[in-house]
Amino acid sequence: xxxxxxxxxxxxxxxxxxxxxxxxxxxxxxxxxxxxxxxxxxxxxxxxxxxxxxxxxxxxxxxxxxxxxxxxxxxxxxxxxxxxxxxxxxxxxxxxxxxxxxxxxxxxxxxxxxxxxxxxxxxxxxxxxxxxxxxxxxxxxxxxxxxxxxxxxxxxxxxxxxxxxxxxxxxxxxxxxxxxxxxxxxxxxxxxxxxxxxxxxxxxxxxxxxxxxxxxxxxxxxxxxxxxxxxxxxxxxxxxxxxxxxxxxxxxxxxxxxxxxxxxxxxxxxxxxxxxxxxxxxxxxxxxxxxxxxxxxxxxxxxxxxxxxxxxxxxxxxxxxxxxxxxxxxxxxxxxxxxxxxxxxxxxxxxxxxxxxxxxxxxxxxxxxxxxxxxxxxxxxxxxxxxxxxxxxxxxxxxxxxxxxxxxxxxxxxxxxxxxxxxxxxxxxxxxxxxxxxxxxxxxxxxxxxxxxxxxxxxxxxxxxxxxxxxxxxxxxxxxxxxxxxxxxxxxxxxxxxxxxxxxxxxxxxxxxxxxxxxxxxxxxxxxxxxxxxxxxxxxxxxxxxxxxxxxxxxxxxxxxxxxxxxxxxxxxxxxxxxxxxxxxxxxxxxxxxxxxxxxxxxxxxxx
Numbered sequence: 090x091x092x093x094x095x096x097x098x099x100x101x102x103x104x105x106x107x108x109x110x111x112x113x114x115x116x117x118x119x120x121x122x123x124x125x126x127x128x129x130x131x132x133x134x135x136x137x138x139x140x141x142x143x144x145x146x147x148x149x150x151x152x153x154x155x156x157x158x159x160x161x162x163x164x165x166x167x168x169x170x171x172x173x174x175x176x177x178x179x180x181x182x183x184x185x186x187x188x189x190x191x192x193x194x195x196x197x198x199x200x201x202x203x204x205x206x207x208x209x210x211x212x213x214x215x216x217x218x219x220x221x222x223x224x225x226x227x228x229x230x231x232x233x234x235x236x237x238x239x240x241x242x243x244x245x246x247x248x249x250x251x252x253x254x255x256x257x258x259x260x261x262x263x264x265x266x267x268x269x270x271x272x273x274x275x276x277x278x279x280x281x282x283x284x285x286x287x288x289x290x291x292x293x294x295x296x297x298x299x300x301x302x303x304x305x306x307x308x309x310x311x312x313x314x315x316x317x318x319x320x321x322x323x324x325x326x327x328x329x330x331x332x333x334x335x336x337x338x339x340x341x342x343x344x345x346x347x348x349x350x351x352x353x354x355x356x357x358x359x360x361x362x363x364x365x366x367x368x369x370x371x372x373x374x375x376x377x378x379x380x381x382x383x384x385x386x387x388x389x390x391x392x393x394x395x396x397x398x399x400x401x402x403x404x405x406x407x408x409x410x411x412x413x414x415x416x417x418x419x420x421x422x423x424x425x426x427x428x429x430x431x432x433x434x435x436x437x438x439x440x441x442x443x444x445x446x447x448x449x450x451x452x453x454x455x456x457x458x459x460x461x462x463x464x465x466x467x468x469x470x471x472x473x474x475x476x477x478x479x480x481x482x483x484x485x486x487x488x489x490x491x492x493x494x495x496x497x498x499x500x501x502x503x504x505x506x507x508x509x510x511x512x513x514x515x516x517x518x519x520x521x522x523x524x525x526x527x528x529x530x531x532x533x534x535x536x537x538x539x540x541x542x543x544x545x546x547x548x549x550x551x552x553x554x555x556x557x558x559x560x561x562x563x564x565x566x567x568x569x570x571x572x573x574x575x576x577x578x579x580x581x582x583x584x585x586x587x588x589x590x591x592x593x594x595x596x597x598x599x600x601x602x603x604x605x606x607x608x609x610x611x612x613x614x615x616x617x618x619x620x621x622x623x624x625x626x627x628x629x630x631x632x633x634x635x636x637x638x639x640x641x642x643x644x645x646x647x648x649x650x651x652x653x654x655x656x657x658x659x660x661x662x663x664x665x666x667x668x669x670x671x672x673x674x675x676x677x678x679x680x681x682x683x684x685x686x687x688x689x690x691x692x693x694x695x696x697x
Contacts, residue, residue, distance in 0.1 A: 092614050100681060104132065146521060179553065230272055240523065251527075374398055391651060513577045517565045585666075
């Protein structure tokens with residue numbers, strides 16, 4: 090089978106990420122004697138530098154880790170809503186939706202503390218050893234990918250007129266970063282150097298990491314974050330608002346470990362984060378599959394998966410969140426999904442159809458009801474994960490940039506690592522985008538905007554609630570085969586993440602292996618698709634009932650049959666759907682493998 094690249098194989102270590110500098114950084118740490126967790130931390134901090142339009146230190150990250158010989162765990166780096174972030178407060182400001190940009194959308198930052206906890210508990214390296222790569226690229230420069238400059242150009246007017254601290258970093262000399270020219274962020278480098286200087290004398294390795302966590306939560310970093318949150322800032326509402334983040338919010342939160350949610354399918358066990366993420370949507374899509382599947386890649390196959398996804402996403406809208414109990418056991422049960430499966434007919438559904446697990450009555454937000462009843466009022470606003478906060482002159486500042494093919498341009502990051510000892514990790518860092526909030530002048534990076542995923546309506550599982558996590562789209566995966574961890578994978582893509590990952594996983598599970606191992610690269614390269622037939626998770630929460638966007642590499646006969654079945658098919662560019670990464674380990678032989686997405690021309694796997 091032709092693939093764009095080989096599936097890499099070796100025995101020492103494998104890395105796959107959405108940027109080659111992060112992949113090679115993580116590999117350098119493995120070569121220096123570090124384990125998968127040391128490598129992932131170093132790679133993640135480099136991602137903050139080289140993909141600042143896709144993630145940052147004040148964003149968030151869910152992490153799945155499978156220590157050699159241990160149990161799979163979830164490390165939750167998704168911060169909660171501040172104590173002052175209530176529905177009443179935002180409604181009192183005249184808002185119907187949480188803004189897509191600005192400090193009102195900022196949750197308690199979660200990414201930094203999660204990476205520190207991972208390094209402390211599972212790594213072996215000193216903090217200085219893993220931060221030195223990011224410091225080097227921030228201080229001495231790196232050649233940015235084209236998308237960084239394109240994103241900055243899109244928000245140039247906003248930066249020059251309102252978010253001037255961002256202009257100072259991202260418009261050096263009055264122009265955005267350009268490929269082939271070194272781009273630096275000396276403020277970010279200075280932040281990490283100051284952090285290391287303040288923690289150097291704290292004691293042993295673990296004590297120094299703990300001291301760094303305290304600097305973030307209570308020291309100069311916390312003070313600067315709170316000052317920024319309290320500055321009036323123009324956001325997507327068209328008004329200037331101050332945020333709700335306080336010193337007590339920062340000091341009182343820390344990342345936590347959890348047990349993953351799992352589902353068994355055909356000898357595989359897939360592990361995901363809980364329903365504070367959209368992770369169980371992946372599992373429910375597997376639960377909705379019939380015992381016998383249509384031929385892989387056929388119109389029957391695509392139709393089945395798209396319609397099953399619609400049902401799982403409708404259940405996400407009605408039941409997932411951190412503000413109420415989620416009936417997850419019922420949502421993933423065989424009787425419930427057998428009943429749901431009967432709703433999949435020969436024709437495409439244009440309805441949002443949540444179920445009634447355990448006899449409970451589903452409840453959707455008023456916005457979801459409006460968008461389902463009148464999709465034309467919302468579909469033009471865009472769907473997917475935002476990449477740009479447009480200038481103040483836009484009628485919808487912060488709207489995702491959506492191309493003619495329905496695809497969004499950019500989203501977030503991902504990194505997977507497996508080492509020679511069998512340690513494995515999958516992580517999806519996001520948030521704190523350069524276009525989400527002004528750069529904190531003293532620090533060189535902005536706050537995040539994850540609260541935009543909550544609803545300003547009391548009583549919903551995903552209602553904005555102080556001390557509760559906004560339901561995130563970030564959803565890394567680890568898969569076990571006969572009880573042994575064999576594969577870590579994930580992708581950027583907002584609401585598309587657990588669509589593209591299901592397609593990838595089934596391609597691995599259903600197709601013949603290559604070279605005695607899993608066909609990771611073939612599964613990544615296979616033509617992909619997504620649908621937007623549910624309220625999007627990002628401001629302005631648009632949807633497109635009946636939609637399916639497919640890559641043009643699909644056979645014309647498949648596209649024609651999908652249209653005959655009533656799907657509103659958009660044929661996109663041939664390589665436009667997904668940014669998957671994956672690593673694997675065969676427990677029988679110890680052979681490691683890795684692959685990375687060719688789409689976007691910046692994700693790479695590396696290993697030996």
